[in-house]
Amino acid sequence: MSQLNATIADPASVDAAIENRFCVRAFLRDKPVPRQMLERLLELASRAPSGTNMQPWKVYVLEGAARDALCAKVCQAHDSVLQHPELETRYRADYDYYPRQWVDPYLARRRQNGWSLYGLLGIAKGDKDKMHQQQQRNFQWFDAPVGLMFTVDRVMGSGSLLDYGMFLQNLMVAARAHGLHTCPQAAWNGYASIVLPHIGATAEEMLVTSIALGYADETAPVNTFHTPREPVASFTHWVK
Template identity: 65%
Template sequence: MSIPHIDQQVSARVSDAASVDTAILSRFSARAFLPQAVERSVLEEVLQVASRAPSGTNTQPWKVYVLQGAKRDELVAKTCAAHDAISANPALAAEYAEVYDYYPEKWVSPYIDRRRECGFGLYGVLGIGKGDKDRMHAQHQQNFRFFDAPVGLVFTIDKVMGRGSLLDYGMFLQSVMLAARARGLHTCPQAAWNNFSKIILPHVGAGENEMVVCGMALGYADEAALVNTFQTTRVKAQDFTHWVA
């Protein structure tokens, strides 16, 4: 599949709005993938298309590390070992702190309510009870296995950049996920990796000036997996939109 060339961006027309909408509406956080490999040429197309994401003054603050094969498996093994060690000795968690606050220090409604609904819903589909710590740990660790996806992506940013660049990064990540959907792929953006930057950065060869923004699993979703039947709810547009006239 070749990337379409747009010589006249301003005059370009989207002839099939339904396909654009489907790419957006069918995107979800897939948590089970098939072992089917993804061709490098397809990954290159996805990233090239996503590179057109907007950024303030065209700073393009993203840097992407693509992990496949042995290097992917080595990172999985290292991170899962650290995750197991923290489970056995929670005091070790202090060694793996996030470099930026992805979530608020104090949760308030309605955000905490949506978070709980998401967590209870996911574990409910999987039949994991609230007190089942072993199964909860195992399911959480699936993050660090990239949910068995053959491709793991690690996104970093230069530490010198401001918070606005994280807004830019969000638009880039969405572009990656939608370009992936256009090619029959699914993804799962993962903030869970943020705690393990001290393992990730040297493994991928990142510079000292970089910090982890998030990880992402990418591949062909397992349509038969129960976990992929879980769907999150969304607030209606009328509930978050304010018309100012």
């Protein structure tokens, strides 16, 4: 059957894979993801559309020793910034993921998100050590056995980041369909100067983001954190 005639026999499953994707922040460290499964997920992700079919994605898969070594390097750098804040300028992301100037409603949503997560974890406002420890969990991929790094050639336009988003969402939704969970992580971006040489990326590539991938720890309280969405009417204009 051609793609044109294919009917999606079970649309509820597609909806469910989308609706049940959320950020898992505690994974089962010792439950590996089979290589075949990883390849299948990446194949599905690559069905994403991209301008003139440029397919700008470049994926680096880290497991085992390569994974652990990068975690150790970045955790150490992150700790050093806590002790010597002047070092922060040494670590810069390749592009602005967040706005330079925070305005509402985005600022309010960001705060609500952050404080809800920290509240669930028992982290009080101003408890810098605990906040640091939680941030540090990012650089352990929340114990996920698979850490994915995504780069794009610096020569590409900002539209390629749009294409990339579609690739990443495909990957995360497909992961749910196969019983896996994910957490996209821009936290790594600031440490591109450590990440890129470690993964063997060339100087022509920039770090787009990272994703933690694995099986969720169903006993971890952090994985009960679910985020709200604005209703369709609040972001949709029916133009007359």
